[in-house]
Amino acid sequence: MKQVVSGDQLTSHKDLGQGWNYGDYKFYGHSLAGIRTSLTMPDLKICFDVSQGYPFSLTMQNYFITHGHLDHAAGIPYIISQKMMSAHETPDFYMPSSLVKPMTDIMDLWSSIEGFPYRYRFLPITGDEDIEIGKQFLVKPFPTTHRIESFGYTLFEKKKKLKTSLANASQDDIIAARRRGEDVNEITLTPVVSVTGDTQIEFLESRPWVKHSKILFLEATYLDDVRTVEQARQWGHTHINELIPRLPEIHSEQIVIIHSSSRYSNDHAMDLLRRKIPAQYHDRIVLFPGR
Numbered sequence: 001m002k003q004v005v006s007g008d009q010l011t012s013h014k015d016l017g018q019g020w021n022y023g024d025y026k027f028y029g030h031s032l033a034g035i036r037t038s039l040t041m042p043d044l045k046i047c048f049d050v051s052q053g054y055p056f057s058l059t060m061q062n063y064f065i066t067h068g069h070l071d072h073a074a075g076i077p078y079i080i081s082q083k084m085m086s087a088h089e090t091p092d093f094y095m096p097s098s099l100v101k102p103m104t105d106i107m108d109l110w111s112s113i114e115g116f117p118y119r120y121r122f123l124p125i126t127g128d129e130d131i132e133i134g135k136q137f138l139v140k141p142f143p144t145t146h147r148i149e150s151f152g153y154t155l156f157e158k159k160k161k162l163k164t165s166l167a168n169a170s171q172d173d174i175i176a177a178r179r180r181g182e183d184v185n186e187i188t189l190t191p192v193v194s195v196t197g198d199t200q201i202e203f204l205e206s207r208p209w210v211k212h213s214k215i216l217f218l219e220a221t222y223l224d225d226v227r228t229v230e231q232a233r234q235w236g237h238t239h240i241n242e243l244i245p246r247l248p249e250i251h252s253e254q255i256v257i258i259h260s261s262s263r264y265s266n267d268h269a270m271d272l273l274r275r276k277i278p279a280q281y282h283d284r285i286v287l288f289p290g291r
Contacts, residue, residue, distance in 0.1 A: 001274050001282040017056040018290035022215055022254050025193060028056045030290030031258035033221045033237075037072050039195060039258070041155070044133055048153060048195040048217075053078035059088070062131070064139060065095035066197025067150035068102070076103060077110050080120045090119045094131060094141070096149040097124035125151060128207075138189070142207040144199035146236035152203055154213060155193040160185045193217070194252075198259060200233055201242040204249070216252040217288070218243070219259035223272040227261075240276055247281050256286045266291060 017028040017038070029039035029048075036051035040060055047060040053075025057063075065073050076093060083091055095103065100122045111118050131139040136158055141151040164186070194213035196203050203218070204211055221237040232239035237259075247255075260269050269287055277285055 001270065001277065001285050001287075017054060018288075020256075020286070020289055025215060028290075029288075030054075031219075031260075031288055032291050033219075033259045033261045034071055035262055037197075037259055038075070039217065041193070044137060044155075046133060046139070046155070049073065049197065050075035050079055053082070058082050058086075061089060061091060062133065062139075063091060063093045064141075064153045064195075065093060065099065066144070066152060066195070067096060067146055067148055068099045069148070069198070072197065073099075073103075077107060080107065080118050081110070081114070084116070084118060090121060092121045092123055094123045094125050094139075094153075096151055097126060098149045100124045127151065140207075140209075142194075142203075142210060144196055144203045144206060146198045146200070150197055150199060150236075152194060152196040152199065152206070152210070154191050154195075154207070154209060156189040156209075157192050159188050159190070161188055190214075198236060199238065200236055201238050201246065204246060211250045211252065213252050215254045215256060216250065217256045217258050220257045221259055221261050223260055223264055223269055223276070226263075240273070244277060247278070253284065254286055255281075255284055256288050258288045260287070260291065 017030045019026065019028045025041065026043055027039055027041060031037040037049045038047065038051040038054060038057055039049065040047045040057055045061040047057045047063045049066055049072040050057055050063060051071060058079060080091065103122055107118055125141045127141050127143050129141060133139055138156050138158060140154050140156065142154060144150045144152045191209040191213040193215045194210050195217040196219055198219055219238055220240045220243055222232050222239045229239045229241055273285060273287060
């Protein structure tokens with residue numbers, strides 16, 4: 001069970017979120033239920049949810065909004081305003097289709113208040129779109145189960161390899177196929193990071209690749225027995241007691257807990273996780289440090 005790690009794996013700065021690395025993937029952000037949730041991958045300039053619009057998210061380019069609750073989406077107008085002031089490129093905000101019109105109305109009101117036109121793109125998602133992130137990655141949304149329309153997102157790494165049909169072909173045959181204008185390669189997609197946003201446990205059935213992601217960020221709002229599974233589900237959330245029996249089917253190398261309730265101190269949350277989660281999973285479970 002991990003919460004805080006040493007060396008360059010964890011950094012913390014006022015208003016900049018906290019950092020956590022796994023392999024080549026670097027994350028900054030914070031997540032505390034009902035208060036703030038935002039997670040960035042600065043190397044790719046992508047952001048999952050924006051909380052109130054903290055500095056660490058201002059230089060991102062592609063924003064993936066899971067749903068419209070304030071602790072996840074309130075910072076959209078501020079980020080747009082700040083990017084305009086800094087002459088950044090027009091940002092792209094991917095969001096549930098039902099959120100596009102109300103957010104556009106909000107931006108129109110702020111534009112009227114400030115007397116200043118904004119540049120932004122609100123892009124509706126319905127699930128399973130391929131959203132290209134450079135040449136090496138793409139993001140796919142997947143539907144989740146919350147009190148309002150909601151989505152999670154998976155980052156896939158794209159790799160080119162020789163077509164399976166040519167695996168046993170000679171070099172001469174491959175060269176001849178190229179000369180005939182044939183594409184001898186195929187693209188493989190590997191799910192490397194999934195982020196759920198707020199959701200009931202049913203997100204695990206949403207798409208088969210989610211529980212095969214190398215890193216899975218998932219919400220577990222309630223970690224004790226003071227709040228029941230039924231109470232968690234009533235509010236569209238996941239209880240740790242629902243997650244534990246599902247751990248054998250999750251193949252992620254790292255399962256990162258986000259959105260835990262503010263009723264738990266860090267030490268209390270870690271103690272609960274250590275006591276509740278079977279020991280064989282402790283090296284795969286992380287309590288995200290940005291709480």
